[in-house]
Structures are given as structure tokens and as C-alpha cells.
Amino acid sequence: MVANPGPALEFGVLGPVEVTAGGVPVPVGGSKPLIVLAGLLLRANRVVGVEELSWWLWDSDESRWSKGALQTYVLRVRRALGEHARLRTERGGYLLEVDPEALDLGRFRAAADRGRQAAERGELRDAAAAFTEALAQWRGPALSNVESDALLRDEVGQLDDERLGVREQWAEVMLGLGEHHAVVPRLMALARENPLRERLHEQLMLALHRSGRQADALAVYRSISTALAEELGLDPGPSLRRAYQAVLAGERGTHTRHRGETLIPRQLPGDFAGFTGRQDALGRLRELVRTESAPIASIEGMGGVGKTTLAVHFAHEVAGQYPGGQFYTDLRGYGPGSPLEPLAALEMMLTALGVPADDLPAGLAERAALWRTHTASRRVLVVLDNAGSTEQVRPLLPGPGCLVLVTSRSRLRSMAAVHGARRIPLEELPVADAVELLAGIVGKAAVRADPIAAREFVARCGRLPLAIRILAVRASQFPEVTVADFVEEFDREQDKLGSFDLNDGEETDLRAVFARSYHALDGASARMLRLLGLPEEEADFTAASAAALAGVGLRDARMALDRLSSAHLIAEPRPGRYQFHDLIREFAADLCRRTESETARREALDRLLSWAIDSTLEAARRLRPGRRYELIPRRGLVPHETFPDRTTALTWHDAEAANLGALVRLANRIGAHDRAWQLAWVLQSYFMVRTRLHEWKAVFDVALSSAEACGDRRGQAGILSGLGVLHGVAREEPEAIRYLERVLAIQREIGDREGEARVQYNLSMAYHNTDEAHRSLEHGREAIRLARELGVSTLEADSLQAMADTNTYLGRHATALGLVDAALDIWQRIGLADSQPFLVHSRGRALLGLGRREEGIACVLQSIEMFTARGELYEAGDVLAQLGTIHLHFGDREQARAYWLRAVHVLTETGHPFAEEVRAKLAGLVGTDLPTR
Numbered sequence: 001m002v003a004n005p006g007p008a009l010e011f012g013v014l015g016p017v018e019v020t021a022g023g024v025p026v027p028v029g030g031s032k033p034l035i036v037l038a039g040l041l042l043r044a045n046r047v048v049g050v051e052e053l054s055w056w057l058w059d060s061d062e063s064r065w066s067k068g069a070l071q072t073y074v075l076r077v078r079r080a081l082g083e084h085a086r087l088r089t090e091r092g093g094y095l096l097e098v099d100p101e102a103l104d105l106g107r108f109r110a111a112a113d114r115g116r117q118a119a120e121r122g123e124l125r126d127a128a129a130a131f132t133e134a135l136a137q138w139r140g141p142a143l144s145n146v147e148s149d150a151l152l153r154d155e156v157g158q159l160d161d162e163r164l165g166v167r168e169q170w171a172e173v174m175l176g177l178g179e180h181h182a183v184v185p186r187l188m189a190l191a192r193e194n195p196l197r198e199r200l201h202e203q204l205m206l207a208l209h210r211s212g213r214q215a216d217a218l219a220v221y222r223s224i225s226t227a228l229a230e231e232l233g234l235d236p237g238p239s240l241r242r243a244y245q246a247v248l249a250g251e252r253g254t255h256t257r258h259r260g261e262t263l264i265p266r267q268l269p270g271d272f273a274g275f276t277g278r279q280d281a282l283g284r285l286r287e288l289v290r291t292e293s294a295p296i297a298s299i300e301g302m303g304g305v306g307k308t309t310l311a312v313h314f315a316h317e318v319a320g321q322y323p324g325g326q327f328y329t330d331l332r333g334y335g336p337g338s339p340l341e342p343l344a345a346l347e348m349m350l351t352a353l354g355v356p357a358d359d360l361p362a363g364l365a366e367r368a369a370l371w372r373t374h375t376a377s378r379r380v381l382v383v384l385d386n387a388g389s390t391e392q393v394r395p396l397l398p399g400p401g402c403l404v405l406v407t408s409r410s411r412l413r414s415m416a417a418v419h420g421a422r423r424i425p426l427e428e429l430p431v432a433d434a435v436e437l438l439a440g441i442v443g444k445a446a447v448r449a450d451p452i453a454a455r456e457f458v459a460r461c462g463r464l465p466l467a468i469r470i471l472a473v474r475a476s477q478f479p480e481v482t483v484a485d486f487v488e489e490f491d492r493e494q495d496k497l498g499s500f501d502l503n504d505g506e507e508t509d510l511r512a513v514f515a516r517s518y519h520a521l522d523g524a525s526a527r528m529l530r531l532l533g534l535p536e537e538e539a540d541f542t543a544a545s546a547a548a549l550a551g552v553g554l555r556d557a558r559m560a561l562d563r564l565s566s567a568h569l570i571a572e573p574r575p576g577r578y579q580f581h582d583l584i585r586e587f588a589a590d591l592c593r594r595t596e597s598e599t600a601r602r603e604a605l606d607r608l609l610s611w612a613i614d615s616t617l618e619a620a621r622r623l624r625p626g627r628r629y630e631l632i633p634r635r636g637l638v639p640h641e642t643f644p645d646r647t648t649a650l651t652w653h654d655a656e657a658a659n660l661g662a663l664v665r666l667a668n669r670i671g672a673h674d675r676a677w678q679l680a681w682v683l684q685s686y687f688m689v690r691t692r693l694h695e696w697k698a699v700f701d702v703a704l705s706s707a708e709a710c711g712d713r714r715g716q717a718g719i720l721s722g723l724g725v726l727h728g729v730a731r732e733e734p735e736a737i738r739y740l741e742r743v744l745a746i747q748r749e750i751g752d753r754e755g756e757a758r759v760q761y762n763l764s765m766a767y768h769n770t771d772e773a774h775r776s777l778e779h780g781r782e783a784i785r786l787a788r789e790l791g792v793s794t795l796e797a798d799s800l801q802a803m804a805d806t807n808t809y810l811g812r813h814a815t816a817l818g819l820v821d822a823a824l825d826i827w828q829r830i831g832l833a834d835s836q837p838f839l840v841h842s843r844g845r846a847l848l849g850l851g852r853r854e855e856g857i858a859c860v861l862q863s864i865e866m867f868t869a870r871g872e873l874y875e876a877g878d879v880l881a882q883l884g885t886i887h888l889h890f891g892d893r894e895q896a897r898a899y900w901l902r903a904v905h906v907l908t909e910t911g912h913p914f915a916e917e918v919r920a921k922l923a924g925l926v927g928t929d930l931p932t933r
Helices: 031-042 050-058 067-084 104-120 124-135 149-176 180-193 198-210 214-232 238-249 279-291 307-321 342-352 364-376 390-396 413-419 431-442 444-449 451-460 465-476 483-492 510-519 523-532 543-550 554-566 582-595 598-623 646-669 673-690 693-709 713-729 733-750 753-767 773-790 793-809 813-830 837-849 853-869 873-889 893-910 914-925
Strands: 009-012 018-021 086-090 093-097 296-300 326-330 381-387 403-408 422-425 571-574 577-579
Touching (some): 031 050, 031 067, 031 093, 050 067, 050 093, 050 149, 067 086, 104 124, 104 149, 124 149, 149 180, 149 914, 180 198, 198 214, 198 914, 279 296, 279 422, 296 307, 296 413, 307 381, 326 342, 342 364, 364 390, 381 390, 413 422, 431 444, 431 451, 431 465, 444 451, 444 483, 451 465, 451 483, 465 483, 465 510, 523 543, 523 554, 543 554, 554 571, 598 646, 646 673, 646 693, 673 713, 713 733, 713 753, 733 753, 753 773, 753 793, 773 793, 793 837, 813 837, 837 873, 853 873, 873 893, 873 914, 893 914
Parallel strands (some): 296 403
Antiparallel strands (some): 009 018, 571 577
16 A cells, blocks of 8 residues: 655746645755755756855855765655655756646746736737746745855845846736736835836836826936936947836927118028028028128039028028129029020029120120129129039139029039139938928928827928928928828828828929939940939938949949949938938839839849848858858859958948848748848858847748749758847747747758758757757767768767857856867867867856856956957847846856946847847846956
8 A cells, every 4th residue: 555645846936945744844954955955946857067156155165165065965854744845866966856836936937927928919908917827936035034145145136136027027917907006106116225226117107107296207317317327338229218208208490581782682592481400501601692792502402402491581581781782593504495595694693783684794704794893883692592513603703702502403513613712512311300400391280189190190291301392392292181090191192202292393202303414424424324213212322322223334333433422313322322312212213114114123133132242251251260151152243342351341341230131031022032041141240249139030020932943952951040149149939949940840850961960950959048958969979970870060060069168157167168179179280279269268167157156257358358459249248248247146246237337238239139138237237246356
């Protein structure tokens, strides 16, 4: 007959560590066995190494470490638990098997997971209940009766972070349920306990704001801003600043008429009543008038940017200073009609001064001299609008003491070089000025009713004054239609440029305005403009990419771009890099569709994609030389970029990353699926260096659809592998493993053994730091076996280093160091031992585990320097954060703080979400009572 085993055991670590049987406490047998039990419960169902248990029992005093004493304490725990729990001796340590439901930590994490899953499904009530259940598992401070500084240092902070994270998630769903009043008291208490925890303060601000306590919400922001500045030397993070702006959003020249003499010309057009902004340009014009005896200003910019409006507005402002008269002449440099000849313009201006037509000389030089004679003795203001060139303007310049305002779509460089003209370039209006211009037409009430829609409205207009006026006039015809509704209707329009036409002449037809600049181009420049409209998403472009697109030499491309830039059809915000205004891009794309054959368009895009793939391949080989670039065939349709070293390759990639991502989307859109996935795959080398997670994910999702569309199994494996690596870098190991398992199946299906070896290595990396670290070692060993069989030495070395990291994680530091040395031997044979920061970092961690503190920290510091020098900022930030944790482990709080601060700055710069975790670590330092050295 089998004896009744008695009631099952229940375990608790979220409070005092305890064991109960049927609600009755089970004595463990002293403080040391309690430490062992606590450690085993925290690692329930996992092997806990002898070194780690010894560290918790005796801290850094290795002279007191005793394997025999440890075995005695384990025996006491085993006797206390009896037959109710299985405490097994494993190689190198001990394993306590516990039903997760019998351990409060297991119940806490399971309920928290249910809450997160419910929140993701939008089931907020269920999520709130699950989070409440999770938090109910806590009975007080974790491990509160455990007398081990090392264990408390190592584990309690993480447990507290988990608890605080669930509290924040509970608050998030409660806010989503509209329970603002209910969460305010809890959040206030948590914010007091965690004065630097930004997410808590953000939630508190929103809860207060939604409870009608806006002033209190703003006070919370001021409080944490001050605390962050004083304690950490940091500004609030972007999420907190957005919350602040959201709370704030919930709150609620005239010109003197100059009475001039009636016989003096007064030709200025009327000033625009709704003139807005341009304060910088006006300031420069005022300074010019104040400091120059014969001021000449050349106001330059694209069609519709407001050149004439500015010139006329300023002319009215200063007209009183020029009593000799004000002249206005449209030179028609850019249509409609033929340009006004200087001879005819001089006739108009001289007769306005009272010179009889019969007395006008026939020649241009004589008329120009007579014009200067008549204006030399009187101060006049001359507006020469819409000039086509300096040659058209030069004869019209008056005598000394006069003001000349020239407007042109061209850069009148000779005016500046020869005549000392002050060039005033005009660009799009700032958002606030553009919205003010809109309000002047549709009404301030319409804009105040929906300021976000107003900003979207002016964004659709490219913040171009003429476009805003045209579209606003259309909107004002329907006062019952809100600004938001009008924007939504505009977005549904197929012909966007057609919306900018009031059907009342060319002056209010944006396409016609742009066409005047286009028709003034030579044939090569006009073709270049059309073809540049093909890749519709490119952020900017260079002479090299334009040459590839047009199929011309680099010199010809530069000449065409210079002419387009001079005509303000494209901009050159930085030397050698050009970009479109959004509406000009639409115009160019429309021209291309209407004038270039389908064959010509496809050939142009083929050339551009060929240049992109070949150039990116060349750069990628410099950034990460160990990848299988031979899988991607060179296109060779046009010359590609070359890079003498890693730095130039990285600089080029930084400038072109957005464009290359746009080209992946373009290739997908036009059905060039093989080029889409190939370009994305090569781009992974750059994404890995710079850790641009959002761009990486967006580009690879598109690339995967292309690889699947063309049925390329090798391509699918390559892109799925990249997605797996991406999720690994983002610390989303389960997702990474799911992707990589799919890759492994494909590589085995197509018989690509080297591809299988590489995915085995990636799986080893993905399983690192999981509860199944032994799987990391299994995949690592298989990667090494295949790499050796295939003779891929670099992959063998990488796999050895990955296995070293996992062994360090498992506390097998001597084994880890041996693996590092084996990998180093391989790199030394290849001649690349001095360029392996990952290996240097792994060596440092292994040395630290072996108690060789100074050597270990020196290696970790060296790896940070190497990562930084290589531009791999995420890796540098990650290791900085680890170094902070290492120093905290040794009780050096100030050093931990210093390295975590550096890590926050670096990780924030890269945009990696790990920055928030490090900020939380920094916040957790405040109020902690740790020994310092």
C-alpha cells in the first residue's frame, strides 16, 4: 500500500521566501539553506551552477567558498522538501523541478503574459483582470527574509522591474478603459517611489489630464524634467515629450499710405492682404536697404514659392523712402508669352518718367544710359519681376541711390558676382506661417476647430504659398465641409496636380506654373527632370544615381542637375545631394508618364536598380566581409560606386539608406521581385551595423513578399534569415527563432549546406539568453561541424564565439575562455584578429566570470572602443550598458551610473528600444543602498 504523500507544496519568492504544505509553513533549516532555496526557485526548472550558488552564499570572498558546505545546504533543502519536490544534482550544478503554478513567481509571469496577450487583442477588461491577478501574487518586497547581498543585488532589481512593468501595463489598459480617476492615486504613489521612471509619469500626466486636472498634469512634467536634469543630466525622452504636447494641446504691417506727387510713377501692384511670414527674408531686405547706397536684391526660388508676393510686400513697406517713384515690370522670363526684351522694358519705364516716345534712342545701350541719367538724380524703387537671366536685367539697372528688387526662378549668379546683388533664396513656408496663410482664406475658426487637419492641409500643398492659396480658395467655396474632410477628399484624388487649378487662367493653375520653368530647359535637362520623377519615393539623389537613371555619363548628369537646380526645379540642400519639392516631383512623374514610353521607363529603372545593387554590394563587402555575397549576381548595366575603405562605404550608406529602402519598395511595386529581395538582402549588412530596426523590418517585409512572388526559395531563405536576425537584435528571441526555423527547413529542402550552417549559427545566437540555452549550444555545435566540413573558417570562428557567450551565460567561464581562444586562433590564421570586437567582448565576459576583474573590464572597454570606431553604435551602447551592470555587480554604483548614462545617450541616438530599459536602470539607482568603492 502506497503512503499518502500529503498536501502539495507551494513556494513563494515575491515577499519573504517561503514553502508551505496545505497552508502550513515548512521550515527550511537556516539562513544559508534559505539562500540556496531562493536561488533554485528563481531559476526553477533550470540548472543553477555551483559557482553562481557559491557567489550568492559567500559573495566575492572566494576564500570562504566551500563545495562541501554547499552540498550540506543543498541536502538540508532536499530533506525539508521531502518527496514533494524533485531537487536533482546535475553536471556542474543543481536543478529544482517546480510546477509553475505552485510558485508565486510562475503565477505572476503567467498572469502577466495573459494580460499582455489580451491587451494585444484589444480585450482590455480581461487584460486588466489578468494584470490585477499577477500583481496580487506579491506579498511585499521580494526575497525580504534572505540574507545574501549578492543574491539581492543580482535578482531583486530585475524582479522589481518586472513588477513595475506590469503595474505600468495595468495602468495602460485602465487608461484605455477610461478609468482615469481610478488609476491616479496608484500612479501618484508609484511616481513618488520611482521619481525618474518616465513611463509612470507619462501615464500619470495623461490620467490627470483626462480627469480634468491639466495644471496638475503639467506640474508632473515639470517635476520629472527637473529630476532628470538634476539626477541624470538628461532631457525627457520623446514619449514623455509627446505626452506633454498632448496635454498642452488640450488647453484651451499695416502700411502707411505714401502720399506721393501725382506725376511720379506709382506702378506697384496691390499688396497681398494675407501676407504671412518671411520674417527672415524681410530682415535681410531691410538690412540691405539700411546698409547699401545702391541696394540690389535677387529674390530667387521655384514657381509658386511667393517671390513676387514678397517683393511687392517689401516694396510697399519701403516705398516712402523712394520719393522718385516706384516701377514694376513683368519681364516674362518664364511665360506666358515671350520674354520681355530689355529694349521694350526701357521704353515702358522711360515713358513713365515723362520722356516722350519720339525722344527715345533706338539702341539698347543708349536707352540704358538715358534710363540711368533720369534716375540718377532721384531715388526710385524698381521691381523687375520674373526675370529669366542676368542679361535681361543688366540694362534695366537704374542710376545710383535706387533700390532694385529682382525676382527669378533662376539663380542669377552674375548679378551677385558683377553687380553686388544680395541673393535672397526662398523656400517653403514654415508650418506655422503656412497654417496662418490658410486661416486667412478659409477662416480662423475652421483652422482652430482642427489644427491637426490644418497642418495636414498645408503639408499636402508642400507648404508652397501659391498651392495653399489655390487649394484654400477651393475649400472656402464649401464652408460646410471641414478642413479634415477636404484633406480626405484630396487624398482620394488620382490627379493631385489637377486639384491645384482654379480654372481661371494659368496664374492659378499649378501645373501651368511649373510648366513654364520646364519649357525653358534644354532637351537633356528636360529629359533628366522627367526621368528623375520615376523613383517617386526617393528622399534625394546624387549625380551618380541620376547618371544611372538617365544612362548618361557622370559629367553630363552633373551639368543637367546644375541647370535644374539653377532653375529651382530641384534643390541642392547639401553639396552633391539633390531633392525635389513634393509637388515638382509629382509634376515630373506626370510628365514622365505622358512623354516617355513604357520601354524607356522600364530601362531607366533597370539601370537605377543595377546601380543600386552593384553599389550596395561593393559597400556591404567593406562593412561585413564574411557574408555570402556571391549569391547576389552583379548586374553591370551601368558603372557603380566604389569604396576604398570601410569608412567611405559606411558614409555612403548613411546618405543612401532611405533611397535604397525606397528602391526595394519600387522594385516590388513594378514586379522586379528578384531585384527587390536581392537589394534588401545586401542592405542587411548596413542595417546590422547601424541597427535601424524599423527601417530593417519595413524593407524586409516588402522583400519577403517579392521573394515569395517570384518563388525564389533561396531568396526566401535569405530574407527570412534577415528577419530572424532582426528580431534577435531587437531582443525578441521567440520571434527570431520562429523565422530561423523556417529558414532551416528551406535550406535543407534546397540542399544548401552552407546556408544550413549559417542558420544553425543564427539559431545559436537566438537561443542565447533564453530558458533553453542548451539549445544554443546544440545549434552552435552543428554550425561548427558544418563549417569545418565545408571549410568556411570565418563561420566556424563566429560559431565558436557564439558558443563562448552561451557558456558564459551558463556560468561555464573556463569553457567559454577556451572557445574564445579557439576562435581567435582562426582569425589570426586569416589575418583579421585585430578587427573582431565581438570576440574581444566575449573574452572580457569570460575573464570576469573567472574572477579576473581587471583583465575582463579592460577587454570590455576595448570592445567598446572598437565598436565605436566601426560605427556600430548599438553594439557599443549595449556593451556600455553591460559594463554598468558589471560595475554595479561589484558594488561600484557611481561607475554603473556613468556607464549607463553613456549607454542611454548612444542607444537613444540609434533609436533602439533598449534605451528605455537602461533609463529605467538609471532611475532604479536613486535611493538604492549599495556599497561604493
